[in-house]
Amino acid sequence: MLEGLYSAAAGMAAQQQQLDAIGNDLANLSTTGYKTERVAFSDLLYNRFDVAGTETTTGAGANARTIGVSRAQGSIRETGDHLHMAIEGEGFFQVKRANGQVALTRDGSFGVDASGTLVSSGGDRLEPPIKLPAGVSPDEVSISADGKVTAGGKTLGQVKLVTVAAPDRLLADGDGRFSPTTASGAPSAVSAPHIHQGALEESNVNMGREMALMISTQRAFQMSSTAIQNESQMMAIANQLKP
């Protein structure tokens, strides 16, 4: 009987995890390049017992864990800024963080720093770096779909898009940046990069879907809590037996 209490409690914990992910997704409704969290549910082990030769099994509840981020494409919004880039399909921009490590990001809201070098919204330099020569205004820059950066017929550099074998296992560093891990594999160049200049990839959070998910998650949470109450009531009933 106590088993049921714990399996229902495990169910509540799993729904809580989903609710946390929804909260994070909704908070990032308008974060450029944000991808929703993927939450994976699974059942737990089963307890098999034999009463008079029959096999009766009871489960131990549910478990939820995040398995990285979604890979669904966010919609692409024109901004008109010549240094903004949106990736269509696979790939990440590479930026060099302050500590010298290379991080990956889908956020293509680049600008220039004081020296004329392309930097992300967080101030990290694009890797490999692209520097606008003195006198070249960002408005003269043109970026081709495969990432070639030119200004006035002169090539300034190449935006390199990379990806990893398991993007779900990238380590989120905050600020829309991800670090490669051994579980994700090392970054390698994307075979067919597709960059849109003057546009940004919006967050792929779907408000309607998240709200619907939130309601169903809350209800599932509630129902598991009712199951706990029922189990508790059954114990109380059993406890009322008096000699």
Place this chain on the structure above:
Amino acid sequence: MDLGLYIAATGMIAEQTRQDQLSNDLANATTPGFKADRTPQHSFGSMLLANTQGGVAVGSVDMGVALGKTYTDMTPASIQETSEPLDFAIQGDGFFAVKTAQGVRYTRNGQFTSSAAGVLTDVSGNPVLDQAGAPVKVGANGTVPASALGAFEVPGAAKQGENLYTGTAAGKAGGTVHQGSLEGSGVDAAKVMVDMITSLRTFQSGQQAIQTIGQTLQLAATQVGSVNG
């Protein structure tokens, strides 16, 4: 008379198990590809009572409730669109196959991801197999066509936990694999809630029966044979 006590107790024990299973079903109300468990309850078999003096049969008495073998309701659930490239669902019958350390296991939960080696895996990291039993590779664009995944017919699949089933595949299944969607949970929450109430009340009536029999026994032990006055 005290036989009745034990008969009522078997009913209570059976309802406890049912409640535990319902709790597990509710906990998995949102687990993709989850299938609900059902345990049939049947009569324990009856006993013939006979008059020990004359040998005349008095009638039969049931010995209470016994639990049967738990079976899993494999009815396919509705398919939900997720637009996630590595989410898959089987419409109709069949299972995906994954290679675990213990051997090939089967699952209806198609929430997959990719490994550092570029292979499609389930959430625990087990490679997903194609119809020929080889691991499925993730394409250069990060997606896998639905046709690359195997769908197997597994008669008598038994739950192992972690979304996996044990069993032996018997060829290709009739169901079709869809990309970008997941099969919902097979738990009908409303039905489970009703079952829970029924179970709770059945349990309660078992308790009442025990109480009543207990009181009757008490009367027999204290009142019968006492001289009034």
